[in-house]
Amino acid sequence: MSNRLPVHFVRRLAGCLVLVVVAGCRAPEPPPPADEIVARAVDAMTGLPGFAFSIDRSGGPAYIDVDETVSFSRAEGTYVAPDSAAAAVRVVLPGIVAEISVIAIGDRYWETHPLTRAWVEVPSDQAFNPAALFDAARGLPAILLDDLHSVALAEADRPFELEEVPGVEFYLVVADLDTTDLYPLTFGLIGPEVARVQLLVEPGSFLLHRLTITEPAAAPDQEPSVWQVDFWDFGETVVISPP
Amino acid sequence: MTNHRGLLLTLICIPIFIGALDLTVVSAVLPHVIFDLEIPIQTGLDEAAWVVTGYLLAYSVAMTFMGRLSDLYGRLRVYLIALAVFAFGSYLVAVADEWPARLLQRATILAAGGRPDPSFTALRALIGARMIQAFGGGAMVPVGMALVGDLYPAGRRARPLGLIAAVDTAGWVVGHLYGGIVVRFFDWRTIFWLNLPVCLAAFALILWASRGLAERRREGRMDWAGAILISAALAALSAGLGTNVEAGGTAGELPPYAVSLIVTAVTCAVLFVLWETRARDPLVPLGLFRLPNFSAASAANFLTGFGLFVAIANVPLFINSLFAETLEQGAWDSGWMLSALTIPMALAAVPGGAWAARSGYRLPSIIGLAGAVGGLLLMQSWGLTTTYSQMVPHLVLAGIGFGLLIAPIAAAAVDAAPESHRGTASALVIIFRLIGMTIGVSSLTTYGVHRIGALSRSMVETGASLDEVVRIGMEIAAQVIGETFVIAALVCALAAAPVLLLKSYNRKN
Numbered sequence: 001m002s003n004r005l006p007v008h009f010v011r012r013l014a015g016c017l018v019l020v021v022v023a024g025c026r027a028p029e030p031p032p033p034a035d036e037i038v039a040r041a042v043d044a045m046t047g048l049p050g051f052a053f054s055i056d057r058s059g060g061p062a063y064i065d066v067d068e069t070v071s072f073s074r075a076e077g078t079y080v081a082p083d084s085a086a087a088a089v090r091v092v093l094p095g096i097v098a099e100i101s102v103i104a105i106g107d108r109y110w111e112t113h114p115l116t117r118a119w120v121e122v123p124s125d126q127a128f129n130p131a132a133l134f135d136a137a138r139g140l141p142a143i144l145l146d147d148l149h150s151v152a153l154a155e156a157d158r159p160f161e162l163e164e165v166p167g168v169e170f171y172l173v174v175a176d177l178d179t180t181d182l183y184p185l186t187f188g189l190i191g192p193e194v195a196r197v198q199l200l201v202e203p204g205s206f207l208l209h210r211l212t213i214t215e216p217a218a219a220p221d222q223e224p225s226v227w228q229v230d231f232w233d234f235g236e237t238v239v240i241s242p243p
Numbered sequence: 244m245t246n247h248r249g250l251l252l253t254l255i256c257i258p259i260f261i262g263a264l265d266l267t268v269v270s271a272v273l274p275h276v277i278f279d280l281e282i283p284i285q286t287g288l289d290e291a292a293w294v295v296t297g298y299l300l301a302y303s304v305a306m307t308f309m310g311r312l313s314d315l316y317g318r319l320r321v322y323l324i325a326l327a328v329f330a331f332g333s334y335l336v337a338v339a340d341e342w343p344a345r346l347l348q349r350a351t352i353l354a355a356g357g358r359p360d361p362s363f364t365a366l367r368a369l370i371g372a373r374m375i376q377a378f379g380g381g382a383m384v385p386v387g388m389a390l391v392g393d394l395y396p397a398g399r400r401a402r403p404l405g406l407i408a409a410v411d412t413a414g415w416v417v418g419h420l421y422g423g424i425v426v427r428f429f430d431w432r433t434i435f436w437l438n439l440p441v442c443l444a445a446f447a448l449i450l451w452a453s454r455g456l457a458e459r460r461r462e463g464r465m466d467w468a469g470a471i472l473i474s475a476a477l478a479a480l481s482a483g484l485g486t487n488v489e490a491g492g493t494a495g496e497l498p499p500y501a502v503s504l505i506v507t508a509v510t511c512a513v514l515f516v517l518w519e520t521r522a523r524d525p526l527v528p529l530g531l532f533r534l535p536n537f538s539a540a541s542a543a544n545f546l547t548g549f550g551l552f553v554a555i556a557n558v559p560l561f562i563n564s565l566f567a568e569t570l571e572q573g574a575w576d577s578g579w580m581l582s583a584l585t586i587p588m589a590l591a592a593v594p595g596g597a598w599a600a601r602s603g604y605r606l607p608s609i610i611g612l613a614g615a616v617g618g619l620l621l622m623q624s625w626g627l628t629t630t631y632s633q634m635v636p637h638l639v640l641a642g643i644g645f646g647l648l649i650a651p652i653a654a655a656a657v658d659a660a661p662e663s664h665r666g667t668a669s670a671l672v673i674i675f676r677l678i679g680m681t682i683g684v685s686s687l688t689t690y691g692v693h694r695i696g697a698l699s700r701s702m703v704e705t706g707a708s709l710d711e712v713v714r715i716g717m718e719i720a721a722q723v724i725g726e727t728f729v730i731a732a733l734v735c736a737l738a739a740a741p742v743l744l745l746k747s748y749n750r751k752n
Contacts, residue, residue: 054358073281076360090283090362095274095563095570099283115712116699117285163345164352230358 031203034153034173040206041199042144046136050080050237053087053134054230059223060215061092062189064128069094072189077102077130078233084240085131103243104131110243119243128187140211140229143181148197151175162200164230165209170200177213190215190227207234248394251452252403255387256410258326258445261438262380263414265333266302268422269294269373270556271577272431274563275570276369279431280340281362290363292485292688293370295556299681300481301374302381306674307477308470308526310385310667315465317458318390323446325382330442332376337435339369347371376435384411385670392666393459404669408653411673412592416585419555423578427571469518469526476511477678479504485685527671528664536604537668539741540656541675543608547652548679550619550735551645554584556684557724557731558638561625564720580631583638584645591646599651608651608742612735614644619732623725627717648738649676655745683734687727694723 031037045051054076061071070091077087084105091098091114101112101119109124124132133139154172161169179191193216200210213227269276277284277291305325313321335343344365351359384407391403425434483504519525532538559577567573591611598607618641625634653672660668698719703712 052357056361074360074362076358088286090281092281095278095567095573097278097281097283097287099286113703113712114285115716116703117696118700118703163349164358166349166353232356232358 031153031171034151034175035148037153037171037173037201037206038144038148038151038175038199041201041208042141044206045134045208045231046081046141048081048235050078050233050235051231052076052078052233052236053130054228056228056230058226058228060217060225062225064091064187064189072128073097075128075130078236078238078240079131079134080237080240081136083131083135085129085134086238086240087130089128102127102130103240104129105240105242108242128189129185133185138181139185140182143177143185144199144211147178147181148175149178154198162209164232165202168202168209170202170209173199173201175199179213179215190225205234207231247452247456251394251449251456252391252406254445254449254452255322255383255390256407258329258380258442259383259387259407260410260414261441262302262329262377262383263411264418264421265376265380265434265438266298266415267418267555268434269298271419271422271559271574271581272426272434274559274573275426275431278570280365280369282366287363287366289485289688289692290366290370292684294366294373296481296485296681296685296688297370297374298377299552299677299684300477301377303674303677303681304474304477305378305381306385306670306677307473308466309382310389310670311470311524311526312465313386313389314461315463317460318386318393319449319453319456319458322383322386322390323449325379325386326442326446326449327379329376329379329383330439330446332372332374332379333435333438333442335372336369336376337432339372340365343368343372384673385666388666388669393456400665404657404666408669408673412649413589416589417582419559419581419585420578423574423576426574463524466519466522466524466526469515469522472511472515472518473526476508476515477681479511480508481681481685483508484682485689528667531660531664531668531671534659535744536655536659536746539744540604540652540659541671542741543648543652543738543745544656544672544675545679546734546738546741547612547615547645547648548676549683550615550679550731550738551676552680552683553687553727553731554619554622554638554641555581556687557622557727558584561721561724564724565627565717566631576631580634580638583635584642587639587642588646588649591643592650595647595650596654598647599654604651604655604745605742607647608655608745609739611644611647611649611651612738612742615641615648616644616732616736618642618644619728619735623728623732625725625728626721648742652742652745683731687730690730691723691727694726695719698722 032040054074056074057072061068064070064072070093072089073092074090075087077085079085084103086103087101089100089102089111091100098114100114101117103110103119104124107124108121109127109129110119110121111127112119134141136142152174154174161167175197177195177197179193179195183191190213195216196214198210198212198214199208201208209231211229211231213229215225215227217224273291273294276294277287282288282291309321309325344361347368348359348361348364351364387407388404391400391407395403422431422434425431425437483501516529519527519529532541558581559573562577562580563570563573567576595607595611618637618639621637621640622634625637653669656672657665657668699716702719703715
């Protein structure tokens with residue numbers, strides 16, 4: 001019996017090796033243009049039945065009241081398409097931090113009393129309504145499509161990874177944001193100047209995981225206000241009912 | 244070695260003092276910490292109280308078995324390890340909201356998903372760091388006491404043992420004042436950064452001063468089962484009583500795990516006692532509790548610890564809720580006002596001890612108890628119009644009462660123990676007081692948070708202006724704090740029963 005390998009086997013093996021080498025040497029698929037990433041991220045967001053979100057502010061304070069005694073710190077909650085949201089909003093008062101729960105369903109809006117935690121209904125245009133913020137027609141999705149300028153893909157030295165989402169690399173898109181439309185939606189907290197934004201979008205699914213909005217400092221001796229909006233639990237919904 | 248004995252004892256006392264200092268240091272700065280970490284009062288107050296409760300708990304747990312561990316593995320070695328743990332814990336507290344919080348945040352995301360609230364993650368990192376710090380701090384007390392056994396011959400140990408107990412008490416007596424002063428001028432983290440050079444210097448100097456000291460090790464086994472059971476009992480009890488509630492939650496409604504935790508605590512405590520009666524080398528010589536004076540003094544220590552720490556925790560809470568314009572001023576004022584309680588207490592402990600030696604334990608204890616209960620009941624009357632000058636006499640009365648009470652009941656416990664168990668008895672005196680403090684803080688925080696919720700719902704009308712809400716909030720705070728003073732007074736008053744059981748002791752007899 002011959003111990004030599006058949007020629008056809010050697011040829012197949014060589015062919016496989018060439019394929020492997022070619023596949024390995026092929027350059028990674030280039031990312032789509034930055035504005036296409038944004039458009040697909042908005043598509044992905046508006047197609048979701050719901051998601052969880054958090055909004056964290058750092059840097060300079062963002063006052064809610066005219067006397068500049070109450071400032072926004074954080075909000076965390078759930079959005080259910082098309083027009084419902086429940087969130088806990090944290091505000092900083094002099095020497096104390098308080099939390100207010102809010103529920104928005106359509107045009108109706110409820111919030112808890114800061115001390116008693118009792119629910120009260122207030123006109124939805126007189127409060128920070130998280131459901132309106134994520135509304136497909138006038139909220140963040142529309143703003144990202146219409147109000148971004150100088151959209152570009154950041155030339156990061158290395159693939160971008162979020163500490164909170166281990167093992168996933170993101171497209172990092174940077175742009176300028178005209179906050180005119182965002183200003184009323186955030187009850188005057190963000191804007192009305194042009195702000196710098198960063199979007200972290202997951203390749204493949206084009207899900208927006210993080211949106212960072214950096215506002216210019218109000219005065220030379222103040223820090224800029226940075227708003228970090230995170231999204232997770234994509235597609236998950238909860239039942240949001242009136243309190 | 245004899246020449247270095249006094250120096251070594253002094254060096255051992257320094258970290259013990261700092262460990263005890265950190266027991267109460269946060270009572271003045273906790274509002275600062277809560278604000279700094281952006282913890283909302285309605286949903287986070289109960290968890291934030293664990294910055295205090297966690298320290299008390301880990302301190303008490305370490306005290307229960309680290310002395311025994313040092314018997315087996317070498318006192319000096321275990322003491323230095325405890326000192327290193329305390330220093331590392333202090334460092335962790337100082338940086339808790341930085342890399343430890345990020346690490347914990349990432350671990351929580353990997354384990355449970357979602358995006359944990361960074362403020363609460365930082366708070367949990369801080370509580371964990373405080374517990375590590377407390378474990379080292381608490382371990383140093385019984386190990387330091389055991390080291391006295393190596394340094395001093397039998398018959399000459401009473402004075403150094405008393406010194407360690409006094410240093411431990413002095414630490415938590417001035418902790419709040421120290422905290423208030425530091426926070427007035429620096430960031431609250433400075434308190435914990437300052438521990439590091441002191442611990443480092445103490446570590447090096449103890450190593451140097453102990454050269455040539457023969458490490459004595461006893462034969463026997465470490466009672467790990469006992470250590471685990473007593474730790475589990477204390478932890479479950481504190482967690483069950485300090486169960487997480489929201490200020491707006493329904494009054495009287497506790498989460499179901501609270502009852503399970505308390506049942507677990509009781510079960511573990513019963514198993515501990517059963518185990519200790521059978522263990523070859525028990526952690527706690529239960530025979531001590533057959534001595535009537537020891538049992539009575541332990542019960543009295545537990546009950547007065549409850550009342551004492553409620554006063555220590557409530558005064559800063561009252562000042563911060565009603566008077567302080569800023570957090571710095573609140574910490575500063577709280578520190579000084581609490582001195583009106585703690586300094587008379589420390590001063591009264593001296594005549595209290597001497598009086599007990601002359602006429603027996605019962606009389607000074609009962610008079611002290613009456614003063615403490617009376618002071619706490621007077622504090623109940625504090626309200627929106629109370630001034631600092633009106634508060635001081637009440638605090639002084641309670642302080643003198645506690646001072647007169649603490650020294651005789653501590654002496655009663657230690658004197659009752661046979662010579663070979665005096666070190667253990669000294670440690671148990673502190674442990675019982677600490678357990679009373681832990682239970683006092685955890686249970687009354689839960690009570691207070693519930694009551695604030697209930698009173699808020701009944702007193703604040705929908706649509707009330709912000710000024711009105713603030714005013715009513717202050718009234719509610721004053722009322723609830725007053726109620727907890729009454730509870731503390733009643734618990735303290737219960738100590739009258741064991742105190743009356745103390746057999747009169749006279750040196751001539």
